[in-house]
Amino acid sequence: MKTGTCRCGRRIFFNNHSCLACEAILGRCDECRSLTSFTSHGEHAECDVCHTSVHACENQNFHVCRSYVSDADKLCQWCQFTAVTPDTSIPQQVSQWATMESAKRRLLLELHRLSLPPYVDNLTESHPLSFLFLADTVDEQGNEKRIITGHDQGVITINLAEADSVHRERTRVELGEPQRTLIGHMRHEVGHYIDWAWAMQVDPEGYHALFGDPQAIDYSQAMDHHYQNGAPENWAENHVSAYATMHPWEDFAETANLYLDIMAIATTANDQDRAHFDLSPQADMPKLVNEILQIVVEASEYNCDLGLAPLLPEQLPPAVIEKLAYVHSLRRHDTAPA
Ligand SMILES: [Zn+2]
Ligand SMILES: [Zn+2]
Ligand SMILES: [Zn+2]
Ligand SMILES: [Zn+2]
Structure with missing residues (x-):
């Protein structure tokens, strides 16, 4: 993953949210798409690269995102790809959602950098891409509804349980897989998307x-x-x-x-x-x-x-x-x- 630079000169890594040296707020600017530091002005902040006045992405309320956007009460470009979010009244689901979003951002940044397919934004009308992060449920009659991870015409569904390392390890052993990671799931499912949206077209x-x-x-x-x-x-x-x-x-x-x-x-x-x-x-x-x-x-x-x-x-x-x-x-x- 590419790193960014804090205003104090320290390197910023993908998961950093405040600078250990100068305590600046760190995150991704939606305007200039930099991983950078921000100067806080109370209600809003200023990007240290493009100097745009920005607000925290709405999903920062749940600590699942680290992006800053120019309009208040809006989602950043990455969070907009998530069509269905988990039940935020269940704390465990919020923490699983944060793990999902972190892997999803890493994936989308890579697709963007590689233009594979020519960035997903440009296929919005013909081949839109979206993510559903859902948990298994049991209704009042005790019927279980299991969420199957998979891709269908641009919609990638991932079972929230995959954000749980114990669940992943148990499944990995059952299926005899050498590795089972969240980013691996996302890359596999987006592979189906690239197949449908791009390989079959070109x-x-x-x-x-x-x-x-x-x-x-x-x-x-x-x-x-x-x-x-x-x-x-x-x-x-x-x-x-x-x-x-x-x-x-x-x-x-x-x-x-x-x-x-x-x-x-x-x-x-x-x-x-x-x-x-x-x-x-x-x-x-x-x-x-x-x-x-x-x-x-x-x-x-x-x-x-x-x-x-x-x-x-x-x-x-x-x-x-x-x-x-x-x-x-x-x-x-x-x-x-x-
Ligand atoms: Zn710093
Ligand atoms: Zn910026
Ligand atoms: Zn966001
Ligand atoms: Zn598959």
């Missing part, structure tokens, strides 16, 4: 050649088959995960998830002056992947030193790199064909 032929034709395979049959029989033994030769073998849609979403993971690591490495990766749409993807994997091997060693999971797979087969290059190529289309 390059369906390239998609079919690599992932298969999703319309030719019945999704619910494919799901039943996957949960009954598991993935083929040689899945790692062509797929990024066992789950990706289930259906072309899941293959694309898992690949997009890994692409966003790789670009996030590369952005951090550049921002920390650790590397000078070319992250433009024209960048050579196989070369970039190989360079990032060297960082992954090193960082995974640090993780193992502390008993944590490896960062990402340390090797990727040529077939997966080709699929990653396809996701990357989607950034070279700046307008969809009519």
